[in-house]
Amino acid sequence: MTVPSTPIEVPLTLAERVAATVLTHPGVAGLHGGVFGSVATYLPGRRLTGVRIGEGDEPVELGVVLHIHRPIPEVVRALRREVSVMCGGAAVNITVADVAVPVALAPDLAAVEPAG
């Protein structure tokens, strides 16, 4: 998207870049607003659910839905590393709000799509 620049000055663009980066990870099924739907960034014209860039020393918050085929800690660690680098070494709080279950694994669960 945009050329990487100093993150703090363009927080909205940073949130979008973080979201795009997170979604490219193969273990991630989608973004999620967290347990209360509070993890979100308010952009002009739309609301970016699942990413919140904290101000100052506040941690970056991520809400994700992961695929069930690989261990969560491994995915979370990779996400944290990537996002932390993008955000200038900030702490990254990650909420795994749900998992996406493939149809083959549990046909009766397939109707359940991750909310948000």
Added chain:
Amino acid sequence: MTTPATTTPTTATPTGTVSSPARLADDTTQGRTTIAASVVQKIAGIAAREISGVHSMGGGVSRAFGAIRERIPGGGTGAANIAGVQVEVGEKQAAVDLDIVVEYGASIVELARAVRRNVITAVERMTGLEVIEVNIAVNDIHLPTADNGDEVQPVQPSRVE
């Protein structure tokens, strides 16, 4: 709003388990990881169903509520897979309660042991949480005749034509 409901701020929990992997150890300085209860519920539910001999999940009441809840839009995140699975999730540990219906002919003790082992393995591997207990309640037994009597004849076949 920084702390979702599933997060319990604990102060230096000295887990005595040496065997548990050093997971989520980087949490304090680099950020926390919160795993929602529904994640653990789904993983535990799938792991329990993988064991052959488990016919379905849920007790009488939870199955009845599950059937109702499935029809309510937004009524719980996926009532189907959380039927019969209750979990408590902390920052490092999880506890699982299961209600299962077994197939007739399965050794319930062996079955429960296998379910427990599989659930613990799946949840620990997938979430990195330490499973401290898996309580299994066998609520019903499923007879082959209950759905389709292809193995056992009906009790009263008509003797005359």
